[in-house]
Amino acid sequence: MRLIILMFLAFTSLTVIAQEKIQKEINYIRSFRKESDRIVVELGVKPRLCFIPTKNNPNYVKFTALVQPYQKKENLYEIGIEEATGNIKSLRILSKNETAEYQSIKPYFPAAVAAVSASQLPEKYYDEALELYNKEQYQEAMETVTKSIEINTQDPEYHQLKALCLAHLQLYKDSTDEAEYALEMDMANPELYELIANNYYFLRDNENAIKNFDKAIEYDINIIVRIYHNYIKCLIDIPNSQRAIEVYKLYKYRLDSPNNYGDDSGNFADDLEFYAGQAYQQIADWGTAAEIYDRLIVVNPDVYGYRAQRGRLYQEKREFPAAIRDFEIALKLDENENVVLTNLATIYQELHDYKKAEAAYSKYLSKNPDDAVLISNYGYLLLDEKRYKDAQSKFETSFKIDETSIDTHIGRILAAYLLGDSKKKNLFIKVAKSQFPNIELNATTLNALIITGNYYYSEKIINIWKEAVN
Secondary structure (H helix, E strand, C coil): ECCCCCCCCCEEEEEEEEEEEEEEEEECCCEEEEECCCCCCCCCCCCEEEEEEEECCCCCCHHHHEEEEEEHHCCCCCEECCCCEEEEEEEEEEHHHHHHHHHHCCCCCCCCCCCCCCCCCCHHHHHHHHHHCCCHHHHHHHHHHHHHHHCCCCCCCHHHHHHHHHHHHHCCHHHHHHHHHHHHHHHCCCCHHHHHHHHHHHCCCCHHHHHHHHHHHHHCCCCHHHHHHHHHHHHCCHHHHHHHHHHHHHHHHCCCCCCCCCCCHHHHHHHHHHHHHHHHHHHCCHHHHHHHHHHHHHHHHHHHHHHHHHHHHHHHHCHHHHHHHHHHHHHCCCCCCCHHHHHHHHHHHHHCCCHHHHHHHHHHHHHCCCCCHHHHHHHCCCCCCHHHHHHHHHHHHHHHHCCCCCHHHHHHHHHHCCCCCHHHHHHHHHHHHCCCCCCCCCCCCCHHHHCCCCEECCCHHHHHHHHHHH
């Protein structure tokens, strides 16, 4: 049965010291803040936080003195960071020769350069294009701002607007080219890096998406919430939960800065918190995830996604009554978002409440009749109920839609075996072996699939499978 679960550049070396994993890197310090039990240090390249603890730290005085002059632009540091805690274990300022070698990692904040046009037409076309863009008329907006560019090619704002239009038209490569041209004139613009990162995200190029999101938050000085929102969403989709949490903590740190000019109100901020909750959920830090979801639901009790995700958290924790309660509320909040019916079906199946499980599957499949995975899952429910003929029918329906699921092949084999049809069972085993030559079909197959984290089989099904393949 298939499980349904919905939810840069630093120069580094790794050293193992007394069982501790220390990451050494060349970086600059963007800021630091003294707290009661530590100093929080904000690194500039691949922006994140690290710490100088106060207690039991013989290097505290030395490290504190070294970070004090961080605002001197010439200072670069070699920093050794303990991976498990983020604590700084070694710190030194680079020599002049070393600094020259790593000069390229320093931030550069030049003013944007735009050529002045003698004509008023470029600005006129730009204003018209911006109005069209705000009306979501992206093709017309792009054509109009192109007129501005034809008269004045050296204004980064014109190219940025065109890049945005191209992105909305899903012309991501063209959009990136346009944004990179704008960066040549405005290389400290975090929104241009964000735009490029978004394009790579939609092109499923995670490496370049991360690289450009890191640049975006490195150059962000006004706390543009949308950038952190989009980056954390990208990271939980990959998934890279630890980095998502690092970015979330950096965002919270910057919000608390006395120099913060950002605005953490609105849907971007709430959904950013929501994605951070999912990152904590991915690493099984259920307490922190629950705190975030609880807080969001108190403020926004009618948001489907918050209820549904907290329900999935309860489901992971096997707190089924609480999960059912949240899923049922979520369904009332948005009847079109019926995927939580599959969560309910799985819970009721584990509770052996087969009638409710069937009702949930039936309701979901009435709206999603071509979902091969869920049809197959329904088949496994029917196997549990010893309704082998009905189960076989579900597996065959699923197979007609998608022949590439090992889970469905296994279901067909099990149903044929339980119906006493040895000829068909052996045929199905032969077909499965042909389709999946790298998967051994033997007594341990189901346990091997469970280990991947993508499948679940009850002990009953595992035992029947062992009999079927022997």
